[in-house]
Amino acid sequence: MDNQKNVPMIELRHVEKHYGDQHVLRDINLSVRKGEVVVIIGPSGSGKSTLCRSIKRLEPIDSGEILLEGEPIPQEGKKLAELRAQIGMVFQSFNLFAHRTVLDNITLAPVDVLKKSRKEVREEALRLLERVGVRDQADKVPAQLSGGQQQRAAIARSLAMHPKVMLFDEPTSALDPEMIQEVLNVIAELAQEGMTMLIVTHEMSFARRVADRVIFMDGGQIVEENTPELFFSNPESQRARDFLNSLHAE
Amino acid sequence: MGLTDLLSKYGSQYFQALLTTWRLTAVSFAGAFLIGILITVARVSPIRPLRIFGDIYVQIFRNIPGAALLILLVYALPYLQIVLPYDVCVTTATVLIPSAFCSEHLMSGMNTISPGQIEAARALGLTFLQMIRRIIIPQALRSSVLPMTNLLVATMLTTSLASQVPMRPRDLTGIVSYINTHDTGGVMAFVISAALYCLTALVIGKIGSLVDRKVRILR
Numbered sequence: 001m002d003n004q005k006n007v008p009m010i011e012l013r014h015v016e017k018h019y020g021d022q023h024v025l026r027d028i029n030l031s032v033r034k035g036e037v038v039v040i041i042g043p044s045g046s047g048k049s050t051l052c053r054s055i056k057r058l059e060p061i062d063s064g065e066i067l068l069e070g071e072p073i074p075q076e077g078k079k080l081a082e083l084r085a086q087i088g089m090v091f092q093s094f095n096l097f098a099h100r101t102v103l104d105n106i107t108l109a110p111v112d113v114l115k116k117s118r119k120e121v122r123e124e125a126l127r128l129l130e131r132v133g134v135r136d137q138a139d140k141v142p143a144q145l146s147g148g149q150q151q152r153a154a155i156a157r158s159l160a161m162h163p164k165v166m167l168f169d170e171p172t173s174a175l176d177p178e179m180i181q182e183v184l185n186v187i188a189e190l191a192q193e194g195m196t197m198l199i200v201t202h203e204m205s206f207a208r209r210v211a212d213r214v215i216f217m218d219g220g221q222i223v224e225e226n227t228p229e230l231f232f233s234n235p236e237s238q239r240a241r242d243f244l245n246s247l248h249a250e
Numbered sequence: 251m252g253l254t255d256l257l258s259k260y261g262s263q264y265f266q267a268l269l270t271t272w273r274l275t276a277v278s279f280a281g282a283f284l285i286g287i288l289i290t291v292a293r294v295s296p297i298r299p300l301r302i303f304g305d306i307y308v309q310i311f312r313n314i315p316g317a318a319l320l321i322l323l324v325y326a327l328p329y330l331q332i333v334l335p336y337d338v339c340v341t342t343a344t345v346l347i348p349s350a351f352c353s354e355h356l357m358s359g360m361n362t363i364s365p366g367q368i369e370a371a372r373a374l375g376l377t378f379l380q381m382i383r384r385i386i387i388p389q390a391l392r393s394s395v396l397p398m399t400n401l402l403v404a405t406m407l408t409t410s411l412a413s414q415v416p417m418r419p420r421d422l423t424g425i426v427s428y429i430n431t432h433d434t435g436g437v438m439a440f441v442i443s444a445a446l447y448c449l450t451a452l453v454i455g456k457i458g459s460l461v462d463r464k465v466r467i468l469r
Binding site: 056058078081082084085086087089091093094095096097098099108109112113141142143144154157158161 | 363364366367369370371372373374375376377380384385388389392467468469
């Protein structure tokens with residue numbers, strides 16, 4: 001019944017996870033279509049980041065299935081590395097390789113993992129750096145860049161792998177306020193270009209702007225799923241209302 | 251014998267001994283470095299038996315006195331029908347012991363790498379060995395230049411074990427024993443060797459801090 005077009009880019013089926021006694025993911029079912037931008041919001045500790053990280057298998061799950069274009073992502077092994085490389089990820093703390101230049105950070109994986117030629121990769125890396133606006137920082141090491149510049153370089157590093165989907169795990173939470181916008185703009189541009197994305201964020205106006213769909217999580221569960229218009233103007237659940245009100249109160 | 255007498259009579263032999271000590275040090279350190287890296291990779295590998303092997307290796311060679319190891323190699327191995335030449339025995343001891351310390355330094359160098367970088371490497375699809383080669387070992391090495399410099403000096407001092415077996419040519423400690431059994435060099439014979447050890451250590455230390463300043467990772 002599924003023809004290729006209807007297979008979701010990412011699909012989670014009955015995903016469960018515990019940290020000791022804590023039930024951090026409860027029967028998560030979620031699918032992201034090709035080209036869709038899904039934003040996950042929710043209070044701290046609601047399981048948003050864990051969900052995001054579990055898709056990459058950076059966190060093991062207890063049970064359930066995670067599929068990339070209909071293909072199950074295994075828990076370990078060479079196949080996992082292969083599928084991981086097709087899912088881009090941007091972290092809260094940038095995680096650039098401290099000992100290499102910005103340019104090397106971007107070329108490393110395409111050369112080592114995708115076995116592309118250094119020359120070709122280098123040219124593309126410079127184009128990507130241009131696109132995220134840090135071309136002039138290419139020969140510096142990460143510590144010489146501002147947080148916003150580092151995060152934009154990290155986005156370029158992910159894009160260099162030509163991922164089918166991008167995951168953003170609170171990409172602006174570690175940034176000074178004046179740098180948040182420059183990073184969000186890069187992400188918004190990607191959204192416009194049709195990149196499939198799953199974004200965990202606390203930036204509500206940004207969520208409203210880029211999301212095709214908003215997912216609200218609380219206590220390890222998906223509590224509500226809706227279009228941004230409906231979710232932000234008229235949330236269905238009490239928990240989502242409380243959460244949004246607490247934000248306005250600030 | 252005074253300093254001038256000693257130097258005029260044994261100067262060239264001291265020079266030979268200095269070169270021997272340098273050679274032993276270089277060979278031992280190179281071997282220790284290589285094995286140290288391999289053992290460290292084993293200690294962080296996803297394969298449990300390898301990790302256990304690496305930990306046991308380090309515990310053994312970090313805790314055995316050099317002289318004891320040398321005695322085992324020279325006097326115990328022949329009972330197993332293994333008779334090694336003296337220089338091989340010495341070099342084996344001066345490789346194995348520093349290799350354990352080398353691994354310890356690398357492990358502490360690794361602790362300077364933020365876990366996020368490892369996650370990023372995994373997220374990009376790097377395999378364990380690619381991660382080791384491209385991210386972990388380079389950073390661990392660059393963060394452990396100063397302890398490695400100390401290890402190089404310690405390795406040099408360990409090569410004085412060579413004086414405990416009839417190895418030719420003699421090293422800096424061996425030459426003192428030779429002079430004092432054939433002649434009356436007294437304390438001055440020791441002082442010359444000590445000065446040469448010190449001088450070498452100073453040079454090593456200086457180069458080490460220069461290298462450290464050059465390769466240290468900005469964080």
